[in-house]
Amino acid sequence: MNIFILSIKNIISKPLSTGLSLVLLALGVGLISLILHIDRHLQSQMNNNIRGIDMVVGAKGSPLQLILSAVFQIDVPTGNIKLSEANTLKKNRLIKYGIPLSYGDSYETFRIVGTNQEYPELYSMQLAEGSLWTKSLDVTIGATVAEKTGMKVGDTFLGSHGLSEGGHVHEDQFYTVTGIFQSSGSVIDQLILTGLESVWDIHDDHSSHAADDNDHESDNPEPSATGEIKTSQEDDHDHDHDHEDGHEHHDHVVPEEDREITAMLIKFRSPMGMVQLPRMVNENTNMQAALPNYELLKLFSLMGIATTTLSMVAFVVILVSGISVFISLYLSLKDRIYEMALLRTYGASRQQLLGMIFQEGLLIAFSGFVLGLLLSRIGLLVISYLLESDYRYGFTDSMPIIEEGYLLIITLVIGFLAALIPAIHVFKINLSKSLADA
Known part of the structure; x- marks a missing residue:
């Protein structure tokens, strides 16, 4: 039985x-x-993604939004901050290092992030092939980006404005893939990394083209602020006058002190930085300081x-x-x-x-x-x-x-x-x- x-x-x-x-x-x-x-x-x-990051500095707004956008790259940024102001903070004796991030463009919904080479070092990234970016418009892409897009070393592509599909494509400004990272399970797997100068050059040129388009539109007689209509001869005279003064009419190069970034990832030298710097930044500057551990603790408590x-x-x-x-x-x-x-x-x-x-x-x-x-x-x-x-x-x-x-x-x-x-x-x-x- x-x-x-x-x-x-x-x-x-x-x-x-x-x-x-x-x-x-x-x-x-x-x-x-x-x-x-x-x-x-x-x-x-x-x-895994907040390791080595004690504080994030960005534009004023929601601290959690700043953390999600700058650290995890899953939210829109709160705005831009002046690079000069961030660099001044970075020189504080309580700060070990500060990693700038600048973004706003994407390729097939993958974010293009302007930064320095300390950013991949923060996550101990290893290259599967190729090398890190060395000049403007060079990019190194994450493993997931390479897998989903099929891009390889040497390929070129055009970025589009915005963090989702359907944005304005930056024409005639091709990024070149110089390397591909190994898969790490970190946020970098989902990113396209390049130098800060790439982001600035793209948007400086975009501003110049926009200004050119406006100038071409002004070739037609338009009323001035006083109601007068300038003829083409008068407009040419004004244009020549600008050259005589030594100023290019279409010179849109942004001065270094006016450069902007989206956020900066900061590591403290000692626990004293945690005590002093967040309040100092929030009260005495135009920037906002957010602490990843604190914000995530609040998020997990709600969850x-x-x-x-x-x-x-x-x-x-x-x-x-x-x-x-x-x-x-x-x-x-x-x-x-x-x-x-x-x-x-x-x-x-x-x-x-x-x-x-x-x-x-x-x-x-x-x-x-x-x-x-x-x-x-x-x-x-x-x-x-x-x-x-x-x-x-x-x-x-x-x-x-x-x-x-x-x-x-x-x-x-x-x-x-x-x-x-x-x-x-x-x-x-x-x-x-x-x-x-x-």
């Missing part, structure tokens, strides 16, 4: 009650597993409320499923009293009958757990797809985690407890009475 096979047949014989118990268990386990994986992935990604609530709901669902398993086994047992008594007369011991009941509870619990893990992995794939399409982030690791081991133990305990009362009834079964009643 194979008690294990008999347990399986007993479970299958009640498809509706067993199916309900499995669905409830799977939903509870799947939801908790999904929450655990999302929380783990988000914390891992965020901690923690939601995840805790969802986890509590999931545990309630698991407990309800445990009650469902208990009811299923108990009602099934009442119909199988004669069967149990008959098994005893054929030589089955009390321990074997107890084992059969406990096996049924544990088999339902384990099957619900496995089905729940499958549901959580499907959920991860869906969320990963949505994140990758919107933010270029994805969940690549779906391997089991230690917390799922604890979840398995909890699920099996619930299955064991659900079978406990039916098992006690089986242990106390009265053979003669049960056979006589049948």
Whole structure:
């Protein structure tokens, strides 16, 4: 007599009650597993991307927006700041280094970020091929950028204005790919890095072209501010007069002191910088200082409320499923009293009958757990797809985690407890009475 096979047949014989118990268990386990994986992935990604960054300086606005845009590159920037003002701050004795970032253009939704070569060093980036950028309009691209766009070393492309598709394309100003980074799991995988001068040159030339277009439009007679109409001869005279004064009419070179960047990533020399500099920047400059660790702690605290609530709901669902398993086994047992008594007369011991009941509870619990893990992995794939399409982030690791081991133990305990009362009834079964009643 194979008690294990008999347990399986007993479970299958009640498809509706067993199916309900499995669905409830799977939903509870799947939801908790999904929450655990999302929380783990988000914390891992965020901690990986803020390493070496104690403070971010940018335009005034939302501190969290500044962190998300400058560190994680998943939000729009709060504005621009003067490079000269950022460099003055960078010289403070409490600052170890400051890494400038300047962006606003993209290629196929991948951001083009102007910076210096300390930025990839911050994440210990290694080159898969080629080299880092060395001059204006040279770029080094992340592994994800290379994979999604198919670009290789030596390829050229045109950037477009804005951080999403559909922006104005900067014509006749081709970027050249000089290198490709190895995959690192950091934000740089999603970026196109170049020098600050590339961003400035692109936008200086764009401003010059815009000014040229305006000048061409002014070749037609237009009313002046006083209502007079200038003829082409008068306009030529004014143009010549500008040259006589030694000024080019279309000279739009931006002075160094007027250069702007989007943000600066700062590392302190000592904990004293954390105490003094953020308040000093926020109160005495036109810039805003935001602390990544502090802002992410607030973000995770808000997320923690939601995840805790969802986890509590999931545990309630698991407990309800445990009650469902208990009811299923108990009602099934009442119909199988004669069967149990008959098994005893054929030589089955009390321990074997107890084992059969406990096996049924544990088999339902384990099957619900496995089905729940499958549901959580499907959920991860869906969320990963949505994140990758919107933010270029994805969940690549779906391997089991230690917390799922604890979840398995909890699920099996619930299955064991659900079978406990039916098992006690089986242990106390009265053979003669049960056979006589049948």
